[in-house]
Each structure stands twice: as structure tokens, then as C-alpha cells.
Amino acid sequence: MSAQAFDVVTLTGPASQVVHPIWVRVTHWINALAMIFMIGSGWTIYNASPLFPFVFPVGIGNWLAGALLVHFAAMWVLAVNGLVYLTLGIATGRFRRKLFPIRPSDVARDLVAALSGQLSHEDLSVYNAVQRLLYLGVILAGIVAVLSGLSIWKPVQVQELTALFGGYDAARYVHFFAMTAIVGFLVIHILLALIVPKSLRAMVIGR
Amino acid sequence: MRVRKQPPGVDPKHLIKDAAKLLPQSSRRRFLRGATSVGALTFLTGCDILDSPSAEHALRVVSKFNDWVQAQMFQPHKLAPTYPESAVTKPFPFNAYYSEDEAPEVDGETYKLEIAGLVGNKQSWTLDQLYQLPQEKQITRHICVEGWSAIGSWTGARLSDFLTRIGADLTAKYVYFICAEGYSNTIDMPTALHPQTQMTFRFADEILPRKYGYPMKIRIPTKLGFKNPKHVVAMVVTNEDRGGYWEDQGYNWFSGS
Numbered sequence: 001m002s003a004q005a006f007d008v009v010t011l012t013g014p015a016s017q018v019v020h021p022i023w024v025r026v027t028h029w030i031n032a033l034a035m036i037f038m039i040g041s042g043w044t045i046y047n048a049s050p051l052f053p054f055v056f057p058v059g060i061g062n063w064l065a066g067a068l069l070v071h072f073a074a075m076w077v078l079a080v081n082g083l084v085y086l087t088l089g090i091a092t093g094r095f096r097r098k099l100f101p102i103r104p105s106d107v108a109r110d111l112v113a114a115l116s117g118q119l120s121h122e123d124l125s126v127y128n129a130v131q132r133l134l135y136l137g138v139i140l141a142g143i144v145a146v147l148s149g150l151s152i153w154k155p156v157q158v159q160e161l162t163a164l165f166g167g168y169d170a171a172r173y174v175h176f177f178a179m180t181a182i183v184g185f186l187v188i189h190i191l192l193a194l195i196v197p198k199s200l201r202a203m204v205i206g207r
Numbered sequence: 208m209r210v211r212k213q214p215p216g217v218d219p220k221h222l223i224k225d226a227a228k229l230l231p232q233s234s235r236r237r238f239l240r241g242a243t244s245v246g247a248l249t250f251l252t253g254c255d256i257l258d259s260p261s262a263e264h265a266l267r268v269v270s271k272f273n274d275w276v277q278a279q280m281f282q283p284h285k286l287a288p289t290y291p292e293s294a295v296t297k298p299f300p301f302n303a304y305y306s307e308d309e310a311p312e313v314d315g316e317t318y319k320l321e322i323a324g325l326v327g328n329k330q331s332w333t334l335d336q337l338y339q340l341p342q343e344k345q346i347t348r349h350i351c352v353e354g355w356s357a358i359g360s361w362t363g364a365r366l367s368d369f370l371t372r373i374g375a376d377l378t379a380k381y382v383y384f385i386c387a388e389g390y391s392n393t394i395d396m397p398t399a400l401h402p403q404t405q406m407t408f409r410f411a412d413e414i415l416p417r418k419y420g421y422p423m424k425i426r427i428p429t430k431l432g433f434k435n436p437k438h439v440v441a442m443v444v445t446n447e448d449r450g451g452y453w454e455d456q457g458y459n460w461f462s463g464s
Contacts, residue, residue, distance in 0.1 A: 065457035
């Protein structure tokens, strides 16, 4: 009896709603794993011919051939999983509902609130304007990373795409900056997940 | 292992056997050893799960799959972009698994290009004979597996014309190249027949210098640099994939651009 009442209460409370449907959670964690392998092996590949006067102190694959094998294997996981995510995100209307609209005034307001520690995370199912901007931004960075990566991999077969990025050499820089944007996002993303642990719980069990 | 001078009249069969000896089957099969080992995942978990034989096997299978994907993506008549003379990278970088002063020295007087495998006319070719072939110039981008690129000017004969001339079986799967110092590559026949795949005798209008592969390199702008063999002394048309120097160590076999 009391257990039943408890259930009713929790089921109607905000925490009982499914924040992230199963397809979001599955694609999120597959993407997380694929990203770690892509970024880690990408750093080793970068080190073989650095674009800037520094090399990465860590990476996946302890020499170029190994890193390339990992990179060109993980790319399939990243691309296929990313396509599933984008397709479902668009088809279910989730992107439209969750990520839009993004108004600059809201972003400014929420950014000030976030930095002064006054942003509410009561309802995880509604993204604030800063979240919307960052999530949309990282999706775009992911798309740019994949397309610039494709144009570096196949600069003859998809030369029209490579030209769109300004040619082979420029596409390498685009690819690097897309990675930088994703890593920058990850730093904030992981930090905030640790500050608001229930958001991590929601991405695991859905609520 | 480094051959300073190409002995005249080498039997291609022996050359191939020698090359095969340099790359024993067992070592080919272990090409990934160390590729992803210690340190590979240290920033993740501190363990090296990628070092396990099953992970090696999985990566090898995916690399084979990627060979197939690239063969499907390859468009036989799609040309690599070409550039004006002014775009040529100067100085054009030297890159090899040996230092510049260790580059093979091939004697052009005694040089012979040996022909073997599925061809009608296996007669070998002297440099003078090769220079008689109709030649054309290409200014294309050389892309290294390391990531850097450079634009070069290469002049030589179309490999497809040459293969036709010697009566090669153009339905064979591969063309295998052996280099003076033991380097080797196997390439797919569609790439061998690509109009820009060239038997190169000149760089920047000068006789191909030693550092760029004298007397002949195979220029393939649709493949990464390491699939462009230098100092080529033998060519074999075959249905058997004979691998190659870097391919056997874990670099992707097709490595197309």
C-alpha cells in the first residue's frame, strides 16, 4: 500500500520521466567509445607529421601504422552510429524539441546564470540555452570532423569535397580544429556531468 | 640488404625469391606485433587491451575490409588534381626508410627492368629502351601516410601503355614491383591501368635523381607515397598478392587517395 503510494509519487515527479530514450543512451555511449578511439589514435597520427610546434604526449597505438588501423576501424563505428543518431534525432523530432530555439539573449542569460552557479538542473528533460548551443555545436563539429576526415582519406576520389575544405592541406587543419572543438566540448561536458551526477545517471538508466 | 649496384642480367625469378626471403610469411602474419602495444591505452585504462591477439586480428580484418571499400570507391577514370609548374614544392622532400646518403645507387649503364609473371613478352628492358617510350608530364600531389603532402613534377610513360605493349594479362589482379634495395609493393590492376599511373624517368624535367628513385620510380597519384616504389628493377604481373615493405608491417594495403 505504502509502496504503491510511493510509486505514484515518483512516477509523477520529474525524475520519473524518461529523460533519454534508449536509442539516445545507446548511441551516446557507443559514440563516447568511438570518439575516445578516434581522438586517441588521431593524436598518434598527428604526431607523425605535426601541424603545429607540439606533439601529443599520449595517444592510442604506439606507432603510426597501429594508430591508423585503429582510426580506420573506429571510423566505421563513429560514422554508422552517428548516422543512426542523426536519423533518429531528426525523425523523432527530438532535435527540434530539445535543441531549438536557441536565442542569443537566452544563451547570454543562461551563461551568466551558469557561471554564477545559479542555473537550475531540476528538470533534466529541458536543456537550457547554453546546453542547446553546446550540443548543437558538438553535433556540427562531429559532422565536420567526419567530412574533413573523408576528404583527407580520399582526396582524389572525393576531390570535390576536399576542395570544399580548401584542398588537402587545409582539410587537415579543419580536421584538427574539429577535433579541438570536440575535445573542448568534452572537457566541459564531463566536468558538468560530475558536478550534476544525476545527469550521468539519466544517461545510463534513462531517468 | 642494401644493394649498391644492380648486377646485370639478374633472373627475375631469383629476385622474387630473394624478396620473398626478406619477408618470410611468418613475419608477415605478425605484422601488427607492437603496433598497438604498451602505452596504447594507458591514458584510458592503464591496460593494453589492444595488444591482445584477438584485437590484432580484428584490426587486420577491418583493414582488409577497408581494402575492399577503397577498391569499390576507386574510379578508374577519375584523375588526381593537377597543378601549375609554380605550385611545385621546392625543395621536394626526400622521404624513405633510409637516409638520403644511403639511397640505392643504381648503374644506369647496366640497369635492366626485369619483367615476369603473366606477360607475353618477358624480355628485360634497358634504360635506353625505356626512354624511347612515349612520355608525358604530370604535376600532382604526393601525399604521405604521415599526413604531409608535396606537389611534384614527374615525367614518364603510362604504365597502362607499357603493360599493353608487353602483352600483360590485364585481367590479372595485381602488379608487383621490386626495388633495387629490396623494397617492394603490390598494387591492384585497376590502379596500374589508371591513366596517371606512370613509369617515371624524370623529376622537374631532370633525369630522376638518385634520391627520388633513379632510374625509375612508379608514380601513382591515386595512392599514398609509400605505394610509389623507387629504384624499380622488376615488375611482376600476378594473381597473387605479394604484399610489400610497409604493407607487411601493418600499413593498409590499398592505401588509395
